[in-house]
Amino acid sequence: MKESAKINKPVLWLALIPFICIMILAVAFPESFRQITNSIRDFLGIHFGWFYLMVVFLCVVISVIVIFHPMGKIRLGDPNSKPEYSTFSWIAMLFSAGMGIGLVFYGAAEPLSHYAVMAPETTVFTQQAMLDALKYSFFHYGISAWAVYGMVALAIAYFKYRKKEVPNISSTLKPIFGKYTEGNIGYVVDALTIFATVVGVATSLGLGAVQINSGLNYLFGITQSINVQIIIIIIASILFLTSAVSGINKGVRILSNTNILLAILLMLIAFVIGPSLDIANFFIESIGAYMNDFIRMSFRTAASGTVAQQGWVQSWTIYYWAWWISWSPFVGVFIANISKGRTIREFLTYILLVPSIFSFVWFSIFGTLAMNGTTPGSPIIKMPISNMLFGIFNQYPLAIILSILAIILIIIYFITSADSATVVLAILSENGNEETSKKIKVIWGIILSSTATILLINGGLDGLQNILIITAFPFSIILMLIVVSVFKELVYEKDEMRLFVKAERHPTVDRPFKSYENQNKEDEE
Numbered sequence: 119m120k121e122s123a124k125i126n127k128p129v130l131w132l133a134l135i136p137f138i139c140i141m142i143l144a145v146a147f148p149e150s151f152r153q154i155t156n157s158i159r160d161f162l163g164i165h166f167g168w169f170y171l172m173v174v175f176l177c178v179v180i181s182v183i184v185i186f187h188p189m190g191k192i193r194l195g196d197p198n199s200k201p202e203y204s205t206f207s208w209i210a211m212l213f214s215a216g217m218g219i220g221l222v223f224y225g226a227a228e229p230l231s232h233y234a235v236m237a238p239e240t241t242v243f244t245q246q247a248m249l250d251a252l253k254y255s256f257f258h259y260g261i262s263a264w265a266v267y268g269m270v271a272l273a274i275a276y277f278k279y280r281k282k283e284v285p286n287i288s289s290t291l292k293p294i295f296g297k298y299t300e301g302n303i304g305y306v307v308d309a310l311t312i313f314a315t316v317v318g319v320a321t322s323l324g325l326g327a328v329q330i331n332s333g334l335n336y337l338f339g340i341t342q343s344i345n346v347q348i349i350i351i352i353i354a355s356i357l358f359l360t361s362a363v364s365g366i367n368k369g370v371r372i373l374s375n376t377n378i379l380l381a382i383l384l385m386l387i388a389f390v391i392g393p394s395l396d397i398a399n400f401f402i403e404s405i406g407a408y409m410n411d412f413i414r415m416s417f418r419t420a421a422s423g424t425v426a427q428q429g430w431v432q433s434w435t436i437y438y439w440a441w442w443i444s445w446s447p448f449v450g451v452f453i454a455n456i457s458k459g460r461t462i463r464e465f466l467t468y469i470l471l472v473p474s475i476f477s478f479v480w481f482s483i484f485g486t487l488a489m490n491g492t493t494p495g496s497p498i499i500k501m502p503i504s505n506m507l508f509g510i511f512n513q514y515p516l517a518i519i520l521s522i523l524a525i526i527l528i529i530i531y532f533i534t535s536a537d538s539a540t541v542v543l544a545i546l547s548e549n550g551n552e553e554t555s556k557k558i559k560v561i562w563g564i565i566l567s568s569t570a571t572i573l574l575i576n577g578g579l580d581g582l583q584n585i586l587i588i589t590a591f592p593f594s595i596i597l598m599l600i601v602v603s604v605f606k607e608l609v610y611e612k613d614e615m616r617l618f619v620k621a622e623r624h625p626t627v628d629r630p631f632k633s634y635e636n637q638n639k640e641d642e643e
Contacts, residue, residue, distance in 0.1 A: 125558075126549040132309030137316060140585060141569065148577045155584030160432070162591050167436040168419055173594045174439050175416045177265040180601050181466050184272075189608045190463030195279040199459040203371065205468070208456060210374035213473045214534040215452045216267050216445075219326045221259065221480060222528050226510050227503045229255050229485030234492055234499050238430050248489050252404035252481055257415050258438045259477040260408070261470050266442045268469040270450030270597065273604040275457045275465070280611075281632055284550030285454055287311045287447055287596070292634040293603045293610070307596060311447035312546050314593065317586045318445050319539040320569035324579045326532040327351050327570065329504045333525040336508040337518065348571050354529065355567035358536040362563060363556040370537050377530045381476075384523045385483050391515050392487045401482035408478075440590035443597060451542045455552065462608075487514065536566055607633060 144151045184190055193199060201208065232238055232251035240246045273290035283289040288304030295303055327347040334340040361369030389397055418435065420427040457465055488510045492498060501509045511520040543562040544554035573579045610633040 124548045124551055124555075126308070126547060128305045129308045129312065129549075130547055132305055133312035133316070137313055140582070141572070144581045145572060145576045148581060151581040152584070155581045155588065159584045159587050162588060163432045163436045163440070166591060166594075167432060170436055170439040170443065170590070170594060171417060171419065173443070173598055174262050174266055176598065176601055177269045178262055178416070180605055181265045181268055181470060184605070184608065185463050185466050185470075187612075189612045190461065190466070192276075192280065192462050192608070192611065194275045194460055194462065194465060195458045199279070201457075201459040203456055206378075207371050207375055208460075209468060209472050210378040211370055211456055211534075211538075212267075212271075212449075212453045212469065213476065214370070214374040214377055214531060215538040216264070216449045216473065217259070217477065219322055219329070219528060219531045219535060221477060222507070222524065222531060223325060223329055223503065224255075225480050225484040225507065226488040227506045228258070229481060230488040230492065230499070230506065230510075232434075233489045234494075234496075236426065236430055238427070238434070243492075243494060248400065248486075249404060249407055251489065252400055252485050253407040253411065254415070254434070255481040255485060256404060256408045256474075256478050257412070258434065259481065260474040261412075262416065263438070263442045264470050264473055266439075266446050266597070267449045267453065268466050269601050269604070270446040271453035271457065271469065272462065272465060273600045274450050274454035276462070276604055276607070278454060278550075279458050281607075285451060285552075286546055286550055287451075287600070289550075290600050291596075291603050292632075293607045294599055296634045308546060310589065310593060310596070311451070312543060314444050314586065314589045315448035315539055315543055315546075316566065316569065317582055317589065318448060319536060320566050320573065321579060321583045321586055322535055323351060323354070323532065323566060323570035324574050324582075325504075326528060326535075327354070327574065329507075330525060330528055330532070332502070332504040333508055333521055333528070336505070336512075337521055337525070344574055347574055351567050351571050351574075354532050354536070355563060358533040358540065359560055359563040361533060361537045362540040362559045370534055370541070373530055373534045373537070377527060377534060380523060380527050380530070381480070384520065384527060385480060387516060387520060387523070388483050388487060388514075391520075392483065393490050396490060397483055397486045400486050401479065404482065405478060437587065440587045440594075443594050444586050444590040446597065447593065448539055448542050451545065452538045455541075455545065484510070536563065539566060 203211070229248075229251040232254055233247050234242055236242070237244075237247040238250055238254050240250060270287075270290075274285050274287070277283040277289045277292070278285040281289075283292065286304075286308050287310075288299045288307045291299050291303070291307065298304075299307075324347075327350045330350050331340070331342050331347050334346070335342045340346060361373060363369075415435075418431060420431045453469070460468075484507070488498070488506070491513070498506065498509050498513075507524060508521050511517045511524070514520070540559050540563045541554070544558045545552060547558055547562070548554050569582075570579075573582055
């Protein structure tokens with residue numbers, strides 16, 4: 119069979135045609151495109167922000183229920199299935215795909231902004247503002263974000279390993295739509311997944327190139343320019359394509375392990391040279407504040423607050439929730455494909471807690487470094503976000519070492535994000551085939567890097583970032599359906615097991631535990 123016969127052409131064209139049209143608009147009319155997409159993004163945030171809050175909180179609630187319910191004992195695979203990767207490598211890979219560049223990009227900048235520019239609930243430059251800055255940073259990068267990723271990943275992994283379905287988003291909706299997911303409904307859902315992945319990763323690559331350029335400018339005086347950023351993208355593309363064609367086990371796993379170790383080293387050095395006692399104290403107190411205010415923050419629209427506070431919620435919380443929702447198809451598919459052999463309880467517990475705790479420590483260290491000693495007149499406040507981390511390092515000993523480590527970290531995150539996306543896009547393009555051809559991986563890698571390059575040249579990166587946020591609206595509806603679908607199927611399988619979950623009781627050819635097979639038979643009759 120020829121490779122081209124494997125390609126899911128309807129899905130591919132449904133994703134690529136609107137993407138190409140949007141790219142043409144972004145390149146031909148960058149300023150108008152940015153303004154229009156800004157307006158659409160703001161409209162959705164203002165009028166449907168409450169809906170994003172509800173969807174994300176629903177993911178948290180269902181995740182917790184599944185963890186503590188007997189259905190959490192269900193294994194993703196056959197009874198004798200074992201995890202394909204060590205727990206350390208598994209966590210490293212899912213973290214690199216899920217956060218990556220964003221955590222480095224905003225690790226110091228977000229807390230500093232909440233503390234010095236616009237505080238979410240209080241007055242800037244106060245101790246309470248410092249506590250709130252960390253608390254909300256924890257909130258934006260913590261359990262809520264990972265619950266979104268976790269539910270999508272669980273749905274794909276569950277239907278792939280337990281129900282033997284194709285590992286794409288449309289398969290997770292079979293308990294609701296049955297055989298119709300194999301037609302137009304499925305095509306649209308899977309096309310949206312490919313579209314969001316291409317847009318999201320291309321945007322991330324552009325942002326990563328800008329920050330790497332900023333670091334090189336700080337360290338070596340290399341000019342901050344489009345030409346330098348293009349060279350960075352070309353070099354990084356060669357590296358991530360080399361990694362992608364070598365496979366997950368050799369490429370992504372090794373790079374992700376390296377990245378986690380480098381991140382830990384960077385945090386340890388920063389903790390030692392920084393205000394260690396303040397970092398420890400604010401970490402503990404911020405954790406307490408986060409736990410105490412979690413429900414309130416999860417539903418906070420600032421409806422009774424000032425216009426500025428309402429704007430803050432739109433600009434930060436709603437923006438982040440839309441961002442995580444739009445990234446969840448890509449991250450979910452990737453996590454699902456590396457999670458065979460784990461129980462659902464283990465799967466969700468690790469996904470919700472380990473990356474969240476890592477993020478809390480990260481923000482506590484670099485956020486406190488940023489806020490410590492910052493006054494209304496500090497030049498650091500006016501720095502571009504891409505320069506801010508390096509400007510903060512410059513205020514402490516070993517600034518060069520910290521900056522070099524940060525640049526290496528960003529480069530590897532850059533590579534792992536693109537590498538993971540290339541693998542996911544290849545899988546989706548070939549209708550769930552895990553043994554994807556190297557050719558399709560290379561094609562997707564070139565598309566991703568070319569998109570980032572073109573948008574950097576024409577200034578269309580902001581507009582494309584807006585498009586990613588806009589895609590969160592239709593996908594938030596799909597996400598709700600995914601949550602309902604997987605929960606419905608888990609309950610059905612639990613009932614089929616007669617309320618007695620055991621490893622040896624698992625789906626077989628004669629007893630597949632598929633509620634939607636009965637539904638399909640009824641539809642045919």
